Amino acid sequence: MTMVAMIIISIGVLFNFFGCIGLIRLPDVYNRLQAATKCVTLGCCSILLGVFIHFGFTDAGIKGLIAIPLLFFSATVAAHALIRGTYHFGVKMSDKSVKDDYKSASK
Amino acid sequence: MNTWLEILLYVQIALSGVCLYRIIRGPTIPDRMVAIDIFGILVVGVCAIISILTGKKFIVDIGIAWIILSFIGTLTLAKYLSGKKLNE
Amino acid sequence: MRYVAFFILGLVFWLLLTFKLTVANLIAGAVASLLCTLIFARYYFTGVVKFIQPQRWFWFLVYLVRFIFSCIKANLDVAYRVLHPKMPIRPGIVKVKTSLKSDFAKTLLANSITMTPGTLTVDIIDDCFYIHWIYIRSEDPEVYTKMIMGAFEKYIKKFAE
Numbered sequence: 001m002t003m004v005a006m007i008i009i010s011i012g013v014l015f016n017f018f019g020c021i022g023l024i025r026l027p028d029v030y031n032r033l034q035a036a037t038k039c040v041t042l043g044c045c046s047i048l049l050g051v052f053i054h055f056g057f058t059d060a061g062i063k064g065l066i067a068i069p070l071l072f073f074s075a076t077v078a079a080h081a082l083i084r085g086t087y088h089f090g091v092k093m094s095d096k097s098v099k100d101d102y103k104s105a106s107k
Numbered sequence: 108m109n110t111w112l113e114i115l116l117y118v119q120i121a122l123s124g125v126c127l128y129r130i131i132r133g134p135t136i137p138d139r140m141v142a143i144d145i146f147g148i149l150v151v152g153v154c155a156i157i158s159i160l161t162g163k164k165f166i167v168d169i170g171i172a173w174i175i176l177s178f179i180g181t182l183t184l185a186k187y188l189s190g191k192k193l194n195e
Numbered sequence: 196m197r198y199v200a201f202f203i204l205g206l207v208f209w210l211l212l213t214f215k216l217t218v219a220n221l222i223a224g225a226v227a228s229l230l231c232t233l234i235f236a237r238y239y240f241t242g243v244v245k246f247i248q249p250q251r252w253f254w255f256l257v258y259l260v261r262f263i264f265s266c267i268k269a270n271l272d273v274a275y276r277v278l279h280p281k282m283p284i285r286p287g288i289v290k291v292k293t294s295l296k297s298d299f300a301k302t303l304l305a306n307s308i309t310m311t312p313g314t315l316t317v318d319i320i321d322d323c324f325y326i327h328w329i330y331i332r333s334e335d336p337e338v339y340t341k342m343i344m345g346a347f348e349k350y351i352k353k354f355a356e
Contacts, residue, residue: 085188099287
């Protein structure tokens with residue numbers, strides 16, 4: 001059982017690593033937010049699942065299990081609020097962008 | 108087994124350091140806020156790994172509290188970014 | 196009706212968090228969830244009857260499996276774009292129309308879109324979603340509507356409308 005938990009936690013840390021590389025490499029704030037939110041959220045959900053498998057059906061295991069939907073909804077809603085705030089703050093999109101439908105609607 | 112878990116813990120802390128780099132260097136203000144949000148999520152993973160490593164079960168509680176506080180903090184920062192008052 | 200549902204949900208959440216089945220703990224949880232019910236319950240749960248229909252739960256499970264699969268695919272997609280030396284990105288914001296009506300279903304659809312490959316919801320105005328896409332594959336509105344929504348709209352319509 002401990003072995004399975006180790007493998008799942010390792011996969012989670014690997015996804016976190018990809019997310020942080022995205023935070024460094026990508027060109028503008030929208031793409032950074034996109035890559036980092038997806039990878040880091042799934043990575044931390046995976047680590048919490050590892051906690052549940054390691055402790056089993058005890059109090060700490062159940063707490064790890066109910067932290068997963070909590071983390072999930074809070075991370076997605078926070079990403080949505082941040083990207084909307086960034087657009088209204090007036091940060092330009094990078095040169096590679098090809099389309100912007102939101103410009104006319106946000107006025 | 109414990110050695111591998113310690114290595115994972117150090118990797119996770121180093122990733123938080125990467126977020127600190129983006130907080131210091133970020134060219135605009137929203138860059139820094141995104142990095143703060145990601146930092147808050149990474150700390151939850153650190154809490155979970157420490158709770159397995161030491162066997163103390165209350166550290167998972169700290170992780171849950173951290174999720175909620177980081178969520179409220181990020182929402183406040185986003186409200187500030189979009190230029191609204193806090194009661195709208 | 197909705198007050199009762201909120202109270203039961205709060206009590207179950209308290210019992211899972213504390214994980215002790217004693218009388219003192221039950222009384223404390225009842226008081227805490229009663230306070231939460233009095234303050235917050237009027238904002239949530241417009242149709243409580245939906246909770247006790249079994250076919251909705253079945254479609255919810257189908258949606259959950261499909262969603263987890265697509266979530267893992269999204270992560271591999273991001274890893275490919277980040278590790279590629281030239282970074283194949285072509286970002287932009289597109290506008291997509293939906294046919295869902297209730298607020299809960301729209302919120303769920305927006306959260307699903309945020310976790311699927313390469314897309315992130317920026318804003319919802321009436322029934323239009325504005326979506327930031329990291330690699331725009333097509334210029335035709337009908338084609339990209341089908342690509343972004345995928346199967347989620349169909350499933351969510353079945354269990355949340």
